[in-house]
Amino acid sequence: MSRNAPQRDDVLSEEALKESFPDYSGQVTASEHVPARDADTVPAEEIIRDELANQLDNDLYRHQAKGLKALADDENIVVTTSTSSGKTRIYALQIARNQLDNPDATALCIYPMKALTRDQERTLNDRLAEWDVDTRTEVYDGDTKRDRKRDIRSNADTILTNPAGLNVYLPRHNTDSGWSRFYNNLELIVVDEAHQYSGVMGTHVAWILRRLRRLLKYYNADPQFVLTTATIGNPAEHATRLTSEEFTVIDEDGSPHGERDIVLWKPPIDEEAFREAEEYNMDPSEGGLEEFRISTGEEAAKVTAHLAINKRQTLQFCSARQGTEIAAQKIGGAARDHPRGYYVDTKAYHGGLGKRTRRGIEAQLQDGVVDAVASTNALELGIDIGGIDATVTSGYPGTRQSFWQQIGRAGRGQTDALSVLVGGADAMDSYILDNPSYLFEDDVEDAVVSIENEQVYADHLCVAAKERRLTDEDAGILGEEDRLSEMVSMWQEAGVLERGVDLENGVHYTGDTRPESRISIYDTSGRQYIVNCIDGEIDHDPVAKERAYRDYHKGALFLHDGEQYEVVEVEHDARTPRILVEERTTGRYTQTLSDKRISNLRPEMSQDLGNGYKLWFGRANVDIDYAQYLVHNISTGEVESGPHPTGSPPLSLDTELMWVSLPSDHLSTTISRLDEPLLQPTKHAEEDTGLTEPEQYTYAGGIHAAEHGIIQLAPLELMIDNSDIGGLSTPRHPDERIPGPVWFVHDGIDGGIGFSRAIYNNFENIAERTYDHLDTCDCQRRRGCPLCVMSEHCGNQNDPLDRVVGRQILGDVMDRL
Amino acid sequence: MVPVETDPLPGTRLPQEGETPATVLAIPGPVVKQYDVHDVVADAIEAIGPDIIIATPPNSTHVALPPVTRITDIPVVDPSRSASYHAVGGSGVLFAMVPTPDHLPPTPTDVPRETGGSGGFAGLEHCYLVSNCLELTIDPHHRETRLEGIDEYLDSLPDGWLDESLITHVSTGLRAEYQARYETATDTYPIHGAGPPTSSVGAAIDENERPLIELSVYSNGAIRVETHDPTNFGLQGLEGIGPTKAERLRDHGFNSRDAIAGTTPKALAKIRGFGEKTATAVHKSATAIATGEVVPRDGGTLPNGDPVFIDVETNGFNGEIAWLVGVLDGGSEEGHYLPFRQQEHDDPIGHVDAFMSWLTGVAGGRPVVAWNGYGFDFPIIKRHLERDAPEWVDDWESRYQFDPLYYATTQGHATFPARSNRLEAVAAALGWESTTTGVDGGTAAREYNTWQQTANQSDGYQPDWDRLEAYCEDDVRALATVYEALQDASRRPPGTEMPKNRTGEQSRQGSLSDFS
Structure with missing residues (x-):
């Protein structure tokens, strides 16, 4: 493959792509041209001592200079420039x-992935050696051999690790030799790719970093922080939330890049399939015309194959569900079917591959010997793979931050680059294809991390007490004074912290050994389910209880890395709870039905919008019974069997939530404003045997649609995973503070992880986006479609659901904002 | 400053010096379901020697039935099913087991009369009222811990059972380590657990904790808890044996450790799944127990020179202060014991300084030996020195340090003849006898901390230092016993272990009279 700089009129531009793509039929719906940018540099010797400056082979980019200057001024920095x-x-x-x-100075660097840690170890060692700095950099994690660990603790200058490791190493600060030297001399803490720490994991990382800082006080160390993140909307806030320190933001990117086109690509209708359906006079089901679109995966493979055939090394990002192995196969197939068809060398890359395999592919990318790589977001992070010519993103990756991170992979220095986003089939993708400006606005999502989860806090407090007795000096960094003392009392009464003493005296840990080993950074209860395949291997992250009950009950079908699995057994009472699965090809999918109750509301914030409209945030008990499930046919969507019992126990959450309460007469005023056709029950409503009052049904469908819409589109503003959000809408709720109809949006994780809090704080923007999308969704169907208000996680089979009335209800709320 | 309670919980008291406690073995239902009763439970009963066995949740009903009741004469009681009363002779301790307090007679002294027992219960010093009525809920959302069931329990408690100095309320629904003093407007109730960890309560409690529970209870209300892993008993207690291999051994007629010690590794190697290596390891492990001797394995050399045995007592789990460094200079029996103990509240280093002076002056060049030293004593002393006396750090670092536990288990150089790797268990299997009772590391830490916390009070707490030092002495002598056995083993040609004389073993079982 040629490494010569590609020419602008060749392949790597919107126009060239349109012209050269076989049977191009208008797939490009929008594009953005990013002009080339020259490097903005500052002479290195202005910023750093000559000794170092003389060693550098080029000047400092402006953001590097600013960052180093801020560090010299004793500030903490968060760097948020591009990939x-x-x-x-x-x-x-x-x-x-x-x-x-100070030759004794040490540094601690924390990375979210082991692969990245190894990569950065090489980079740091190479750089520091080039600059003639006599220093030793080592990875210290679960893969490090025991005898090496002792040596590293005692002698390394820079230690690279991950947060889960740090959680376990911190309590050993005074039993494993070498740590005291390391902590005593610690001058710098680096948290790389800090945007990765959000949701449940973010909460844990925030407490692990607080425990670290608190312990460092005892070692008289007060290191500076460098956080790096992808572009996020709230870097300073996020950095502070993670560390409880103040930060200077470094965001003016001084690095150069070439010209770049970003193209939005909508898979075309498969004319042949459509004609066939028409011939047989088939009625398009829920998905309407959408059903005949070529799948995202197929279309992305075609684009990738086309670029690779044109000798442009291409990285295709797949969403986790599609599976990189299958994507790689599809790219190979698309290359063979290409009019200029021939073989392209394609590899699959994901975190489940062995270390050596991954390193091999990274090297092949760097050396330009592989034509195309299908990857999960594992390659989105800063692993060094050199520059590549083009990226193809198969399905919107969920956040603009992630999207830009992927795009940043395209381009070699100042050469041209092309990035193609092939739209997928859900509400987010649909919104983006309809509103491309969303992607190119200056805004990016806020990272959401919360330190409010009491269960997570309580657990880390125990570990902190084990690390060193708790005293009132810990107030602030280990929770505000009241929170700290109340939680300490709780644990004292439970007998795991020393009784009969207060924080003034110092409180020792007296619980079972190794509490840190019972903290999982993937969930809040410390009780997570492992997933095992009975007839082979499956590389599946552990599953939190909340998701296990809903999505991994016995009989559930799920997709993972492109394969379908069925859950054959769930061991809830085992020492380590376990989900046993089997590979299956069924042509079916399952849908879990639920019964939900929200009670014991404890409002913490509210916003009175007047005239009976009110926004609330607070806590409540959310009781969910995922008792039954249905089995559907994939192609028709029809129910094939069920309801079957799931065997999942009822789930009781005490969690955070926001709710929108509407005036007591909102039902009647809404109905009275509806045009006649909207008052007629839908076909679905007529089929519902429980239907007694069609008007109520219509209204309930509307409020349900508003709830779904908000949940589905919240990730447009916030880096949150909406499978960890749930909702409930009802025309009446027993709580006396709620006069009329209401809809709730709650965190699906016990104790809360800040998602519904962030939705409350950003409600206006999210509501506006949702309103626009409900208004313009291509389906224009009254019941909506999976691209707007239908949700695969709905426990009521998406019934009742009314997109049009939902938009009207949202409009009423927005008029008051 | 809030005055510190000097005796926060009766269970933590020091018992009378030399008192032999009554021993309770609490068995949760799953142990009986998961393990072979004749093998594992029978061996555990033999090793622990309880005066009484209590069935605890979950599924306590599985326990108080045959086969458990058939393998032992010791009473096996499920308090959640019926009321029964048991006095452990000599110690003045009465166990009242009831489903709810409704079942109780008006006062503890009414117990013998009601049951028509053998002439009344004289000399009652303490009563343990055992039920399954109380459970703990930890609720981080509301930052509170609740004792569930306490209101109903107290409502049904007869007035004659209120004396807090006489009665301890024990619930099998509470984990054994739990203890509290529950206070109402008028009365105070000492509460203690006797069950396994029940539900998920957070990182501080290990739900997978070793589920066999040994409670040593004393006549002044003091309770010491020790938990045991069932896999330490029976065939599974042998090295390299899990449930499957234990089953295969039984299938081949090897029902006990003695049977295995009595055969040859070659015979064992014929069983499916037993390679030569496993067979040898299993045989050595069985031989160690049968002979009561340490069995050497491949490789490993002990340090040269006369060792200095040490054991430190600290102020907590992750010990920041080693307030007592107990040193044994010489052998397990004749060696001279030197307790280096903190003397003044505000001088955490004088005694460590004295220890280091002694070590470098009198005991120059000799190896320092501590049980689990790499995991506990050595780093704690180092940290202590780094913080308070850095001038000693180099001397300490350059001293040869040896950890027999690490040498035997982690490095695999020897097999101990005990069912667990606790120092006391290993040393006892080698013939060592403890001379102190009722003190453990946790008690010692609490005594020290209470002394520190009442430093500014005019009537500040004074621990019984002699007793704490004696406890530490017990441990260093146990350590020396183990070390000497390791030395003997390394000098002995393999295969010359002598069978242990079983008749000489002392039974720990007290005399027991039943009142049910």
Whole structure:
């Protein structure tokens, strides 16, 4: 493959792509041209001592210079410039400066993935050696051999690890030799790819970093922080939430890049299939015309194959569900079917591959010997794979932050680059294809991390007590004074913290050994389910209880890495709860039905919008019974069997939620404003045997649609995973503070993880986007479609659901905002 | 400053010096379901020697039935099913087991009369009222811990059972380590657990904790808890034996450790799944127990020179302060014991300084030996020195440090003849006898902390230092016993272990009279 700079009129531009793509039929719905940018540099010797400056082979980009200057001024920095803009160089130089000032100085670097840690170990070692800095950088994690660990603790200058490791290493600070030296001399803490720490994991990381800082006080160390993140909307806030320190934001990117086109690509209708359906006079079901669109995966493979055939090395990002192996096969197939068809060398890359295999593919990408790689978001992070010519994103990755991170992978230095987003079949993708400006606005999502979850806090407090007795000096960093003392009392009464003493005296840990080993950074209860395949291997992350009950009950079918599995057994009472699955090809999918109750509302914030409209945020008990499930046919959507019992126990959450309460007469005023056809029950409503009052049904469908819409489109503003959000809408609720109809949006994780809090805080923007989308969704169907208000997680089979009335109800609320 | 309670919980008291406690073995239902009763439970009963066995949840009903009741003469009681009363002779301790307090007679002294027993219960010193009525709920959302069932329990408690100095309320619904003093407007009730960890309560409690529970109860209300992993008993207690291999051994007629010790590794190697290596390891492990001797395995050398045995007592789990460094200079029996103990509240280093002076002056060049030293004593001393006396750090670091537990188990150089790797268990299997009772690391830490916390009070707490030092002495002598056995084993040609004389074994079982 040629490594010569591609020409603009060749393949890597919107126009060239349209012209060269076989049978192009208008798939491009929008595009954005990003002009080339020259490097904005500052002479290195203005910022760093000559000793180092002389060693650098080029000047500092402006953001690097600013970052280093801020560090010299004793500030903490959060660097939020683009992919490959040289963020590592900032902290590598800081490590070098610290070492030159004090040969004993140490640094701790925390990465979200082991693969990235190894990669950065090489980079840091190479850089520091180039600059003639005599220092030792080592990875210390679960893969490090025991005898090496002792040596590293005692002698390494920079230690690279991950948060789960740090959780376990911190309590050993005074039993494993070497840590005291390391912590005593710690001058720099790097948290790389900090945007990764949101949701449940973010909550844990925030407490692990607080435990670290608190312990460092005892070692008289007060290190500076460097956080790097992808572009997020709230870098300073996020950094502070994670660490409880103040930060200076470094966001003016001084790195150069070439011209770049970003193209939005909508898979075309498969004319042949459509004609066939018409011939047989088949009635398009729920999906309407959408059913005949070529699938996202197929279409993305065609684009990738086309670019690879044109000798442009291409990285295709797949959403986790599609599976990179299958994508790689599809790219191979599409290349063979291409008019200029021939073989393209394609590889699949994901976190489940062995270390050596991954390293091999990374090297092949760097050396330009592989034509195309289908990858999960694992390659989105800063692993060094050099520059590549083009990226193809198969289905919107869920956040703009992630999207831009992927796009940043395209381009070699100042050469041209092309990125194609092939739209997928859900509400988010649909919104983006309809509203491309959303992607190109200056805004990006806010990262959401919460330290409010009491269960997570309580557990980390125990570990902190084990690390060192708790005293009132810990108030602030280990929770505000009241929260700390109340939680300490709770644990004292439970007998796991020393009784009969208060924080003034110091409180020791007296619980069972190794509490840190019972903290899982993937859930809040410490009780997570592992997934085992009975007839082979499955590389599946552990599942939190909340998701296990809903999505992994006995008989549930689910897709993972492109394969379908059925849950054959769930061991709820085992020492380590376990989900046993079997590979299956069924042509069916399952849908879990639920019964939900929200009670004991404890409002914490509210916003009175007047005239009976009110927004609330607070806590409540959410009781969900995922008692039954249905089995559907994939192609027709028809129920094939069920309801069957799930065997999942009832789930009781005490969690955070926001709710929108409407005036007591809102039902009647809404109905009275509806045009005649909207008052007629829908076909679905007529089939519902429980239907007694069609008007109520219509209204309930509307409020249900508003609830679904908000949940489905919240990720447009916030980096949140909406499978961890649930909802409930009802024309009446027993709570006396709620006069009329209401809809709730709650965190699906016990104790809450800040999602519904963030929705409350950003409600206006989210409501506006939802309203626009409900108004313009291509389906224009009264019941909506999976691209707007239908949800696969709905426990009521998406009934009743009324897109049009939902839009009207949202409009009423927005008029008051 | 809030005055510190000097005796926060009766269960933590020090018992009378030299008192032999009554022993309760609490068995949760799943143990009986999951393990072979004749093998595992029978061996556990033999090893622990309880005066009484209590069935605890979950599924306590599985326990108080045959086959458990058939393998032992010791009473097996499920308090949730029926009321029964048991006095452990000599210690003045009465166990009242009831489904609810409704079943109780008006006062503890009415117990013998009601049951028409053998002439009344004289000399009652303490009564343990055992039920399954109380459970704990930890609710982080509301930042509170609740004792569930306490209101109903107290409502049904007869007035004659209120004396807090006489009665301890024990619930099998509470984990054994739990203890509290529950206060109402008029009365105070000491509460203690006797069950396994029940439901998920957070990281501080290990739900998978070893589920066999040994409670040593004393006549002043003091209780010591020790938990045991069932896999330490029976065939599974042998090295390399899990449930499947234990089953295969039984299938081949090897029903006991003695039977295995009595055969040859070659014979064992014929069983499916037993390679030569496993067969040898299993045989060595069985031999160690049968002979009561340490069995050497491949490799490993003990340090040269006369060792200095040490054991430190700290102020907590993750010990920041080693307030007592107990040193044994010489052998397990004749060696000279030197307790280096903190003397003044505000001087955490003087005694460590004295220890280091002694070590470098008198005991120069000799290896320092501590049980689990790599995991506990050595780093704690180092940390302590780094913080308070950095001038000693190099001396300490350069001293040869040896951990027999690490040497035997982690490095696999020897097999101990005990069912667990606790120092006391290993040393006892080698013939060592403890001379102190009622003190453990946790008690010692609490005594020290109470002393520190009442430093500013005019009537500040004074622990019984002699007793705490004696406890530490017990441990260093146990350590020396183990070390000497390791030395003997390394000098002995393999295969020359002598069978242990079983008749000389002392039974720990007290005399027991039943009142049910």
